[in-house]
Amino acid sequence: MTPNLQPFTTLMDLELGSLVPHRQTLERRLSDMPGYYLDGAGEDGDPLVYRVHMIPVAETNAEIQCSTTVLEPGTVGDEYYMTKGHFHQIRDRSEIYIGLAGEGRLVMATEDGRHAVEPIHPGTVSYVPGGWAHRSVNVGGDRLVFFAAYVGDAGHDYGTIAERGLPVMVVAGPDGPDVIANPRYGA
């Protein structure tokens, strides 16, 4: 084959998650996540929750989509700041996460209600198999930074999680992060 795409390099700050040259950034503030937190009301202002820096390529199964996510520290009520979470539109597509800075949890769930929680910290390589929705949660006092890569045509289905939630939530307990059942799951 005669390839159309030329090789290229992006410089990633391994602690801050920034990309140079700057590619494409998605920003989520608390107002972008209505209904995601159990105790969503009564927050002051509209804080930044996370940014995703992307290296976008064509959405085909020949490509690898790469991004870094920078999740701010904080809570809403006792729920830690988290990403929206999604299934892949093509359900069987897998994803990997590499922890770079901070401390977090990767919360995953299947459509039939199983869940799994894995740690994220510098050096963790998490494998999110096809069929598992995934959300990251910052349980530390500093920014959580990780790199993610997935099969290029996976696509995003945010709606299922927005409507049903995930079976568990991660909250600040007296002795640190607790994983508890989500009382609104499936409602």
Add this chain to the structure above:
Amino acid sequence: MTPNLQPFTTLMDLELGSLVPHRQTLERRLSDMPGYYLDGAGEDGDPLVYRVHMIPVAETNAEIQCSTTVLEPGTVGDEYYMTKGHFHQIRDRSEIYIGLAGEGRLVMATEDGRHAVEPIHPGTVSYVPGGWAHRSVNVGGDRLVFFAAYVGDAGHDYGTIAERGLPVMVVAGPDGPDVIANPRYGA
């Protein structure tokens, strides 16, 4: 879908490239690379050139194959230690490299003889588009360590490079690494 695979975590040493739990390791000594170096004869002993630590998953286009490569410092004649290099068996499958430690070059080439050379050092995210053969070269005095991820069904075609070589080679010049034409290319 009801997934069969459970999420799992591997701990990667971000400087040494080791994986815990240990997954699968491939080791290449100089004797495993006959004909790869221009000045292949006359080397003493059979030094280790590189190791690849893999997190193997099913070879389907739903999965992401991940590995770390640890390339020793050294030269054969004036050619820096390098990996064998390969095309993907499914030619259009892409790959990404993340530089973790050391200093190297990513040498790439198309079947019709174009070439590209990109740097590898901590924080580089290199995009190897489909159709580009790829080989890494350690041009520094320390180990070169990088992480790689590619679409699960890509497969490896080592034969084309073993027979034809790549259009360029990276050699130790008087002022540092030089990229020069490979006199044996295509021969």
